[in-house]
Amino acid sequence: MIPLKFDYFSDNQQPQLLFYLKPSLYLIGLYFLFVHCAEPSSNSLANDHETIVIGGGLMGSATAWQLAKQGQAVLLLEKQDSIYQEGSSYGQARIARSNNRGHDMWSYLHNTALAETQILVDYLQGVAPDQGYAIDQIYNTNPVTYVGRQAIYDQLLASLLRQEIDFALALTPEEGQAKFDVQLPQGVLIQREYNPLSGTLNPQQLIRYLHRAVLYQGQAIRYNTGVENISFDTQLDRYVVHTTDSQTGEKQRLYAKNIVSAAGPYTGRLLKDVAPYFAQLIQPQRVFLAFLKIDQAHYRALDQDQKNKISSFYPVINSARGTRANSFFSMIEYYDEAQVPVLKIGGHFQRTPITDLDTVWRQTLSPEEIAWSRGHTADYHQLLNLPLTAENLSFAGGYSCVYSITETEVPLVTPIVQEDGTPNTRFIVLGGMSGVGAKGAMAYGKIAASWMYLQTGKNPIDQRVKDTLGFKRLKKDLDQLNLR
Numbered sequence: 208m209i210p211l212k213f214d215y216f217s218d219n220q221q222p223q224l225l226f227y228l229k230p231s232l233y234l235i236g237l238y239f240l241f242v243h244c245a246e247p248s249s250n251s252l253a254n255d256h257e258t259i260v261i262g263g264g265l266m267g268s269a270t271a272w273q274l275a276k277q278g279q280a281v282l283l284l285e286k287q288d289s290i291y292q293e294g295s296s297y298g299q300a301r302i303a304r305s306n307n308r309g310h311d312m313w314s315y316l317h318n319t320a321l322a323e324t325q326i327l328v329d330y331l332q333g334v335a336p337d338q339g340y341a342i343d344q345i346y347n348t349n350p351v352t353y354v355g356r357q358a359i360y361d362q363l364l365a366s367l368l369r370q371e372i373d374f375a376l377a378l379t380p381e382e383g384q385a386k387f388d389v390q391l392p393q394g395v396l397i398q399r400e401y402n403p404l405s406g407t408l409n410p411q412q413l414i415r416y417l418h419r420a421v422l423y424q425g426q427a428i429r430y431n432t433g434v435e436n437i438s439f440d441t442q443l444d445r446y447v448v449h450t451t452d453s454q455t456g457e458k459q460r461l462y463a464k465n466i467v468s469a470a471g472p473y474t475g476r477l478l479k480d481v482a483p484y485f486a487q488l489i490q491p492q493r494v495f496l497a498f499l500k501i502d503q504a505h506y507r508a509l510d511q512d513q514k515n516k517i518s519s520f521y522p523v524i525n526s527a528r529g530t531r532a533n534s535f536f537s538m539i540e541y542y543d544e545a546q547v548p549v550l551k552i553g554g555h556f557q558r559t560p561i562t563d564l565d566t567v568w569r570q571t572l573s574p575e576e577i578a579w580s581r582g583h584t585a586d587y588h589q590l591l592n593l594p595l596t597a598e599n600l601s602f603a604g605g606y607s608c609v610y611s612i613t614e615t616e617v618p619l620v621t622p623i624v625q626e627d628g629t630p631n632t633r634f635i636v637l638g639g640m641s642g643v644g645a646k647g648a649m650a651y652g653k654i655a656a657s658w659m660y661l662q663t664g665k666n667p668i669d670q671r672v673k674d675t676l677g678f679k680r681l682k683k684d685l686d687q688l689n690l691r
Contacts, residue, residue: 222332232399236691251432254461255579256461256462256463256464258279258280258282258463258467259283259284259448259465259467260281260282260284261437261448261466261467263284264291264414264469264471265413265644265648266648266652266655267637268283268413268414268418268652269323269417269538269652270422270467270469270637270651270655271283271421271652272417272652273656275425275426277326277446277660279465281419281421281424282425282427282429282432283426284450285432286432286433286453287453288431289430291414291662293568294609295471295611296410296411296645297411297606298410298411298496298551299409299410299411299541300347300407301408301410301523301645302406302524302538302540303351303405303406303407303408303646304371304400304524305317305372305400305405306366306370306372306374306398307366312675313643314372315646316650316672317562317641317646319347319650319653320646320649321404323649323653324346327416328342328648330423335419335423340416344424345416346406346407346408348403348404348406349521350399350405351399351405351548352397352400352522352524353397353399353400353523353524354523354524354525354526354527355525355526355529355588356527357394357395357396363396364376372402373401373402374398375457376396377391377396379391380392380393387399388591389590389592390589390591391590392527407539410645432453433450433451436449436476436477437468437477439480439481443462444464445462446465446633447460447461448463458661461551462520464633465659466634467635467637468637469637471491471611472611474611474636475487476486476564481634482623486688488681489613489619489638490613490621491564492609492610493607493609493610494553494557494607494608494610495557495606495608496552496553496605496607496608497551497572497576497604498540498602499549499601500543500547501599501600502599502600503547505595505599506547516593517539517591517593518548521548521550522536523538523587531581533554534555535552535583537550537552537584539551549603550584550600552580553580554579556611557579558610559645567607568607572602572607576605577605581597581600581602584600610641612637613639614684616643617675618638618651619639619680619681620636620637620673620676620677621635621656621677622634622681624681624682630658654673657673658678
């Protein structure tokens with residue numbers, strides 16, 4: 208008889224029971240003990256987490272904050288360091304605006320994002336009142352200028368009135384001169400939006416606020432952690448997140464009950480084992496942005512009214528030529544050490560294919576792209592009656608951004624599909640943001656969290672937007688493509 212000792216622990220005592228087993232029973236006991244130890248329960252699993260959010264940009268950070276705020280344990284993974292150097296959330300300025308002609312949903316997302324940002328700021332002010340948190344560190348209020356063809360007037364006016372936007376409008380060259388001191392070409396209108404906190408949004412500052420709030424909630428952020436793949440372990444009932452430390456190359460497996468994927472253009476690659484259809488639903492394309500600096504001597508030669516006009520008439524969305532290829536957006540990214548504005552310009556439809564997603568961020572602008580940027584900026588300055596030509600604009604740098612684009616160019620914030628066709632609310636995807644993500648990021652995060660908590664909209668438009676972005680939309684897209 209061979210003694211085999213088992214220790215049983217209760218909360219208050221440790222009684223020890225000694226069994227004497229025959230050798231054959233002893234071997235059987237060892238077998239079951241080995242199997243039990245080799246297949247641990249999820250409660251004893253190393254690196255096990257309630258929710259892992261993949262992507263520390265605007266979408267992932269906003270979702271992590273919403274989940275943490277509601278008491279969920281969150282681990283946020285970001286492949287870059289705490290300071291963004293590349294990606295769609297890079298930069299100091301994005302246009303923040305209420306008006307979106309004919310698309311009330313975008314106004315709803317913007318206004319919801321403003322309200323959620325104020326909640327974030329209030330929270331940070333409460334936990335760290337000496338840190339100077341303020342919403343105007345994120346949003347810069349400035350008139351937003353829209354230039355477009357007169358053919359859009361009826362739809363534009365109806366949208367402005369319906370969305371209750373404070374605006375001014377000029378329809379003719381004479382009105383443009385009288386109201387705004389601008390040279391409107393025939394057939395072109397100009398509209399200006401004056402809503403509070405319309406103007407520009409600083410994505411880097413918003414991400415910084417969100418990360419601090421997540422940490423203040425007692426949750427975790429891991430930087431320099433790239434995600435290579437996600438799989439599902441049915442035996443453990445856990446998602447397995449395969450990561451690589453970008454600094455050391457160390458590989459690790461993390462386990463999670465829930466997943467939020469906010470991986471931008473990497474969505475298709477990342478979800479190839481759990482939701483492979485996203486590779487067809489979301490197509491990444493390169494978009495360039497150029498920084499242009501007004502020659503210092505020419506800028507100093509401007510009078511104060513002309514300098515004020517530059518600061519007042521940016522940001523701008525200009526579709527005066529009526530074609531997608533010639534439409535552009537532009538804003539003041541920052542002022543340099545001599546207080547000369549550095550302008551950023553890009554086009555939502557200046558898109559080119561991507562050969563290597565991992566290196567596209569460092570792709571330099573071509574001479575043609577730089578010329579396009581300088582030419583359109585100079586044309587806008589001519590419209591503003593400013594004595595600045597393309598020769599007065601020097602190229603101060605640029606970067607390649609990536610738009611994640613769905614067929615309808617409307618984003619997806621949705622659970623993935625289970626085998627029975629129902630939503631899997633343990634796995635939420637935010638993707639296909641194209642150029643409309645930044646200003647509504649806080650709203651998208653709120654919607655993503657509501658899916659995980661099975662929360663319904665508080666009013667009809669809440670639910671309508673959720674349906675437009677969410678699971679109903681996903682199933683419709685899959686049915687049309689004969690996927691799933």
